[in-house]
Amino acid sequence: MRKHQINLTVNSQVYQLEVGTGQGRVNPSDTLSFTLRETLGLTGTKLSCDGGACGGCTVLMDGEAVLSCMLLTIECDGKIITTIEGLKDAKTGELDPLQQSFIDHTAFQCGYCTPGMIMSAKALLNENPAPTEAEVKKALSGNFCRCISHYQVVRAVMDATGKGR
Amino acid sequence: MRTFDHIDVYSIAEACTTLREYQGRARLNAGGSDLLTVLKGDFLADYPEAVINLKTISGMDYIREDGEYLRIGTLTRLTDLVSSPLLKEKYPVLSEAAYTVATPQIRNVATLGGNLCQDTRCWYYRYPRSIGGPVQCLRKGSGPCLAIKGDNRYHAIMGGKKCFAVCPSDMAVALAALDGKVIIVGPEGERRVEVTDFYHPTGNELAKDEVVREIEIPIKRTPTQQSFRKFTLRKPIDFAIVSSATVITVAQGICTDARIVLGAVAPAPVRAKAAEELLIGKPITEETDTAAAEKALVGAKPLSKNEYKIQIAKTLVKQAILGVTD
Ligand SMILES: Cc1cc2nc3c(=O)[nH]c(=O)nc-3n(C[C@H](O)[C@H](O)[C@H](O)COP(=O)(O)OP(=O)(O)OC[C@H]3O[C@@H](n4cnc5c(N)ncnc54)[C@H](O)[C@@H]3O)c2cc1C
Ligand code: SF4
Ligand code: FES
Ligand code: FES
Numbered sequence: 447m448r449k450h451q452i453n454l455t456v457n458s459q460v461y462q463l464e465v466g467t468g469q470g471r472v473n474p475s476d477t478l479s480f481t482l483r484e485t486l487g488l489t490g491t492k493l494s495c496d497g498g499a500c501g502g503c504t505v506l507m508d509g510e511a512v513l514s515c516m517l518l519t520i521e522c523d524g525k526i527i528t529t530i531e532g533l534k535d536a537k538t539g540e541l542d543p544l545q546q547s548f549i550d551h552t553a554f555q556c557g558y559c560t561p562g563m564i565m566s567a568k569a570l571l572n573e574n575p576a577p578t579e580a581e582v583k584k585a586l587s588g589n590f591c592r593c594i595s596h597y598q599v600v601r602a603v604m605d606a607t608g609k610g611r
Numbered sequence: 612m613r614t615f616d617h618i619d620v621y622s623i624a625e626a627c628t629t630l631r632e633y634q635g636r637a638r639l640n641a642g643g644s645d646l647l648t649v650l651k652g653d654f655l656a657d658y659p660e661a662v663i664n665l666k667t668i669s670g671m672d673y674i675r676e677d678g679e680y681l682r683i684g685t686l687t688r689l690t691d692l693v694s695s696p697l698l699k700e701k702y703p704v705l706s707e708a709a710y711t712v713a714t715p716q717i718r719n720v721a722t723l724g725g726n727l728c729q730d731t732r733c734w735y736y737r738y739p740r741s742i743g744g745p746v747q748c749l750r751k752g753s754g755p756c757l758a759i760k761g762d763n764r765y766h767a768i769m770g771g772k773k774c775f776a777v778c779p780s781d782m783a784v785a786l787a788a789l790d791g792k793v794i795i796v797g798p799e800g801e802r803r804v805e806v807t808d809f810y811h812p813t814g815n816e817l818a819k820d821e822v823v824r825e826i827e828i829p830i831k832r833t834p835t836q837q838s839f840r841k842f843t844l845r846k847p848i849d850f851a852i853v854s855s856a857t858v859i860t861v862a863q864g865i866c867t868d869a870r871i872v873l874g875a876v877a878p879a880p881v882r883a884k885a886a887e888e889l890l891i892g893k894p895i896t897e898e899t900d901t902a903a904a905e906k907a908l909v910g911a912k913p914l915s916k917n918e919y920k921i922q923i924a925k926t927l928v929k930q931a932i933l934g935v936t937d
Binding site: 447448465477497498501507521588 | 612613614615616617618619620621640643644647648650651662664666690713714715716717719720846847848
């Protein structure tokens with residue numbers, strides 16, 4: 447069956463997108479990262495390698511960390527997506543404790559890998575609110591940083607769990 | 612990525628008929644973690660007209676024992692293989708191998724069937740169009756193999772015939788050590804192929820209109836000691852430079868049955884039968900282990916830049932066998 451329309455929930459907002467070419471539509475070959483950034487204007491999700499190898503484009507799909515550059519948007523019909531823009535409190539605008547912890551620990555240099563790092567960490571904390579440091583490192587093993595922010599990142603995540611060291 | 616028609620299918624049979632309709636000009640998509648890299652690189656002569664989504668087929672993700680066999684559905688995600696209590700308890704070689712594949716994000720979408728059917732990682736073959744590719748070679752049906760004279764550090768050290776690319780799948784290595792079979796569905800019905808026979812020197816066993824449905828593993832009556840080892844430069848993400856899976860039965864201190872499989876050394880996972888025979892009937896000691904590791908690599912014929920893989924392979928086999936005794 448060919449789809450003519452898809453429903454995508456991004457950061458609690460439901461989008462009905464037509465399949466096809468042109469502004470605001472989803473081409474069958476569009477990746478989720480492309481749709482988020484170019485079609486929906488959510489540029490918080492970063493694209494680096496576009497090949498599954500860096501983790502920069504990580505978002506949550508039904509609560510799990512996935513690579514938005516390696517998914518076809520048309521195959522995400524009915525899915526619930528959370529991006530970095532969706533972490534803050536929708537009413538008060540207050541940052542997620544994890545985001546605040548990254549700021550408090552200056553857990554970035556250029557910041558390009560940061561949204562992906564935070565989304566992978568968020569997926570871990572959703573499933574396991576009190577991880578060990580080893581579990582944090584495992585969960586972040588698919589997120590690469592060119593600027594060596596990893597040490598601060600691990601501290602920021604541990605701190606956000608209240609287990610800081 | 613260049614565009615294509617996109618079709619959701621709701622059964623394996625429908626996947627077969629759709630493949631047939633497109634006469635080889637369509638590709639199946641499961642998790643997409645390999646297919647999307649192939650399409651983005653655009654290095655094949657036949658860019659697909661259509662992509663067929665298998666994820667709309669329900670009931671194809673399962674891990675269950677039914678009397679004689681452990682059965683795993685083709686759409687079972689690697690994440691679920693890693694966390695399955697049944698696999699952890701009785702088939703740890705599978706969950707350990709799944710854990711070494713790629714990264715957490717990829718394992719969350721990657722499927723077992725996709726892992727077995729993924730395309731080769733040979734860097735000549737995959738040279739992207741955007742930076743001057745595609746590069747022609749024997750596997751693509753035109754010209755010689757470029758790895759023979761070129762940079763072959765990650766290529767085969769045994770079993771290469773014309774094409775020297777290695778099987779990139781880690782799951783295939785673990786499944787071979789469990790005597791796994793791939794159940795393939797085509798227009799004429801179903802057939803079963805040993806995992807080690809699933810790979811051909813320049814591709815795999817699948818015809819243009821065939822689909823993998825399930826992996827079938829005979830249940831062993833006696834407990835076995837299992838281990839998976841993988842050598843990489845970086846722990847996450849990297850493909851194996853060499854891997855080894857072992858499944859060994861030991862009764863009263865004597866090895867009564869053994870499967871020793873090498874990965875990333877040949878176009879298919881390689882059962883080191885001479886090494887298995889050497890171990891059977893003997894206790895597992897430092898001495899028999901070393902002898903088995905030597906036997907496993909007899910006949911290896913490295914290319915110009917990959918002799919180093921032999922020593923790594925011997926060490927992995929040794930570690931894998933000894934690892935299972937402690
Ligand atoms: C950065 C990175 C690192 C990786 N590291 C590893 C690694 O360490 N070890 C490893 O083994 N792999 C690795 N992979 C390769 C691979 O993506 C995964 O192993 C994954 O399991 C593939 O599964 P998939 O469901 O995403 O496959 P897909 O991309 O959906 O499919 C792969 C191929 O199989 C075919 N196919 C899929 N399902 C079927 C079916 N049921 N019947 C017939 N054909 C089918 C598709 O047409 C396609 O050609 C890596 C990939 C990336 C991008
Ligand atoms: S190893 Fe195989 S895929 Fe690589 S260049 Fe040689 S023929 Fe081509
Ligand atoms: S941009 Fe998606 S993994 Fe690198
Ligand atoms: S902070 Fe620059 S890539 Fe990580």
